[in-house]
Amino acid sequence: MIQDLLYSSPSLANFGIFFLLATVFLFVILGFVTYAILAERKVMGFMQLRHGPNQVGGRWGLLQTVADVLKLLLKEDTIPKLADRPLFILAPAIAFAPAFMVVATIPFTDSLQFADIGVGLLYYIAVSGLTTIGIVTGSWASNNKYSLLGGMRAAAQMISYEIPLVMSVLGIILLSGSLNLNEIVEAQKDGWFIILQPIAFIVFLIASVAELNRAPFDLPEAESELVAGFHVEYSGFRWAFFMLAEYVYFFAMASLITVLFLGGWLPLPFLGFIPGAVWFALKFSVVVFLLIWFRVTFPRVRADQLMEFGWKVLLPVALANIFLTALLKELLNAF
Amino acid sequence: MIRTEEMLLNVGPQHPSTHGVFRLVVKIDGEIITEAKPVIGYLHRGTEKLAENLQYTQIIPYTDRMDYISSMTNNYVICHAVETMMGIQVPDRAEYLRVLAMELNRVASHLVWWGTYLLDIGAVSPFLYAFREREMIINLLNELSGARLTFNYMRVGGVKWDAPEGWIEKVAEFVPYMREQLKGYHQLVTGNEIFINRVKGVGRYTKEDALQYSLSGANARCTGIKWDLRKDEPYSIYDRFDFDVISREGGDAWARYECRLAEIEESLKIIEQAVEQFPRAGEIMAKVPKIIKAPKGEAFVRIESPRGEIGCYIASDGKKEPYRLKFRRPSFYNLQILPKLLVGENIANLIAILGAIDIVLGEVDG
Numbered sequence: 001m002i003q004d005l006l007y008s009s010p011s012l013a014n015f016g017i018f019f020l021l022a023t024v025f026l027f028v029i030l031g032f033v034t035y036a037i038l039a040e041r042k043v044m045g046f047m048q049l050r051h052g053p054n055q056v057g058g059r060w061g062l063l064q065t066v067a068d069v070l071k072l073l074l075k076e077d078t079i080p081k082l083a084d085r086p087l088f089i090l091a092p093a094i095a096f097a098p099a100f101m102v103v104a105t106i107p108f109t110d111s112l113q114f115a116d117i118g119v120g121l122l123y124y125i126a127v128s129g130l131t132t133i134g135i136v137t138g139s140w141a142s143n144n145k146y147s148l149l150g151g152m153r154a155a156a157q158m159i160s161y162e163i164p165l166v167m168s169v170l171g172i173i174l175l176s177g178s179l180n181l182n183e184i185v186e187a188q189k190d191g192w193f194i195i196l197q198p199i200a201f202i203v204f205l206i207a208s209v210a211e212l213n214r215a216p217f218d219l220p221e222a223e224s225e226l227v228a229g230f231h232v233e234y235s236g237f238r239w240a241f242f243m244l245a246e247y248v249y250f251f252a253m254a255s256l257i258t259v260l261f262l263g264g265w266l267p268l269p270f271l272g273f274i275p276g277a278v279w280f281a282l283k284f285s286v287v288v289f290l291l292i293w294f295r296v297t298f299p300r301v302r303a304d305q306l307m308e309f310g311w312k313v314l315l316p317v318a319l320a321n322i323f324l325t326a327l328l329k330e331l332l333n334a335f
Numbered sequence: 336m337i338r339t340e341e342m343l344l345n346v347g348p349q350h351p352s353t354h355g356v357f358r359l360v361v362k363i364d365g366e367i368i369t370e371a372k373p374v375i376g377y378l379h380r381g382t383e384k385l386a387e388n389l390q391y392t393q394i395i396p397y398t399d400r401m402d403y404i405s406s407m408t409n410n411y412v413i414c415h416a417v418e419t420m421m422g423i424q425v426p427d428r429a430e431y432l433r434v435l436a437m438e439l440n441r442v443a444s445h446l447v448w449w450g451t452y453l454l455d456i457g458a459v460s461p462f463l464y465a466f467r468e469r470e471m472i473i474n475l476l477n478e479l480s481g482a483r484l485t486f487n488y489m490r491v492g493g494v495k496w497d498a499p500e501g502w503i504e505k506v507a508e509f510v511p512y513m514r515e516q517l518k519g520y521h522q523l524v525t526g527n528e529i530f531i532n533r534v535k536g537v538g539r540y541t542k543e544d545a546l547q548y549s550l551s552g553a554n555a556r557c558t559g560i561k562w563d564l565r566k567d568e569p570y571s572i573y574d575r576f577d578f579d580v581i582s583r584e585g586g587d588a589w590a591r592y593e594c595r596l597a598e599i600e601e602s603l604k605i606i607e608q609a610v611e612q613f614p615r616a617g618e619i620m621a622k623v624p625k626i627i628k629a630p631k632g633e634a635f636v637r638i639e640s641p642r643g644e645i646g647c648y649i650a651s652d653g654k655k656e657p658y659r660l661k662f663r664r665p666s667f668y669n670l671q672i673l674p675k676l677l678v679g680e681n682i683a684n685l686i687a688i689l690g691a692i693d694i695v696l697g698e699v700d701g
Contacts (some may be wrong), residue, residue, distance in 0.1 A: 216529055300458070300533075302533050302683045304681060304683065
């Protein structure tokens with residue numbers, strides 16, 4: 001349906017439909033973010049012998065995040081006197097717009113995808129890199145030493161981890177022969193790429209956690225070192241925008257891992273009667289749980305060790321993986 | 336022309352990882368620290384001066400508030416000093432209660448350190464696990480003294496309250512439980528590659544440095560100095576227990592970490608033996624005059640607190656208040672090596688080094 005619309009002639013009606021779809025999608029994502037935060041707090045609570053939210057919205061704290069967002073809306077919006085005002089205001093928007101843009105390419109089921117781009121994977125990686133500009137801008141514009149340190153770390157981290165991330169994905173591209181996310185999922189009919197590309201999966205997982213700035217790679221906002229890192233000076237809804245971007249990326253990255261390595265909406269053998277959306281949701285939840293588990297378990301990596309690990313370990317391993325994949329593929333084809 | 340300039344960074348007094356109101360002014364060149372200057376005194380309350388106008392029993396609550404993570408040892412040091420001056424023989428049961436309270440408090444104190452240090456390093460969960468166990472200790476001490484943090488439990492000549500019924504059994508049950516939990520701690524943290532990389536070789540100093548800077552406690556023992564006042568100058572009834580002095584050779588944050596965790600085990604050994612030997616009946620208070628007057632003269636005693644050697648000097652002119660009172664506060668002395676350790680280090684190591692020293696600001700500032 002969406003494909004047809006894309007190729008039809010532009011009209012006000014089409015625009016209206018697109019606008020409506022985008023709004024619906026926005027609310028789906030916001031709904032996810034709302035409950036991802038709750039899930040994270042609940043899972044963390046479970047692992048840390050706490051209850052997590054259990055007051056607002058029944059005993060499961062279902063409305064806790066809503067209440068938090070309302071609080072953030074009501075908070076005073078402070079801008080430091082010596083901050084670079086236009087950039088300070090612009091930064092959260094720069095950080096959060098790409099987060100929504102990347103979600104459009106994720107195929108949730110074989111029919112539910114908002115933009116079936118031929119080079120979907122490339123698009124995802126390219127656009128998601130933009131967020132760092134928002135973070136660096138915000139950290140610079142705040143005119144605060146801690147946030148500057150956080151921003152610099154974010155930039156260095158992005159460069160160091162984007163490269164292994166892309167390199168690890170190349171193995172998959174070699175196997176599937178496409179950058180289109182739909183075709184990558186289709187290529188996993190015979191075996192998920194987590195089995196065919198275990199090295200790539202591990203590299204991708206580590207690099208993606210670093211990309212998401214989540215523990216153990218949450219250096220840009222390392223609470224115990226940099227107070228709050230790049231968003232020290234942000235408050236109220238501007239701060240919420242950064243958080244929102246972070247969680248939308250969380251959503252997008254978990255979806256991407258599902259698509260690239262866990263076979264997207266493809267069912268397990270003999271269980272094909274369960275709809276694809278359910279499969280996607282299940283695999284997605286497993287990834288989300290894993291990422292939350294990481295956060296609860298690991299201490300934070302030190303900034304210079306993070307760089308070393310990215311360049312000296314992850315990158316060579318990813319390159320070796322490409323070499324190995326190409327070699328094995330040729331050998332298998334030869335016989 | 337490209338020009339770089341040094342950045343002056345104010346860490347604290349409202350920084351989340353300075354464990355209170357400690358302020359550190361660091362100059363950084365890029366990410367390398369070129370100069371570090373600690374600024375202390377935000378929590379100074381003048382305990383020593385206040386004590387000059389207080390009777391000896393009245394001073395005890397003030398000591399609670401110095402090293403508030405381990406109030407029992409502070410209580411003990413002032414009582415011990417006065418008892419030494421007056422030559423009071425403390426009843427056995429009271430001594431056992433004191434040792435139990437102090438060792439439980441030592442375990443609690445090390446747990447707080449362990450939890451908050453991991454929090455500094457960036458792991459949130461260990462903090463909550465440590466506080467679960469600490470909560471049990473606090474509850475035990477609460478039953479004993481009626482307070483959770485500022486115990487005000489010891490008195491000159493004994494202790495304020497006897498152990499409630501069943502308390503000793505609860506302590507006995509706690510020991511194996513804590514040992515079990517310690518195994519979990521080691522599994523969760525000690526073997527973690529990220530953690531090891533962050534603390535190994537960080538904040539290293541030699542034995543000579545440790546002696547020159549008058550470090551004590553785990554900060555000294557991490558360099559291979561085998562010095563523990565409980566063993567080397569036994570006070571109270573510590574000569575009745577069989578335990579080891581823990582020391583490590585590394586001199587870095589990792590060695591300090593290992594020392595403290597091993598000390599928890601040694602404390603548990605002492606608690607176990609104290610529970611076994613605990614006299615079933617007896618006085619908890621020696622015969623002391625209603626108004627305590629230390630004889631004219633002076634005395635200095637020192638004991639092993641979780642943070643190091645805590646000392647108490649009393650000069651008395653025979654009145655019911657001391658003429659002069661001075662505490663040797665181990666955190667304050669241990670902190671002095673910080674500027675030396677920080678110069679040349681990466682800013683990312685700052686918190687790891689500061690945390691490993693284990694300071695309590697109430698004690699640093701007095």
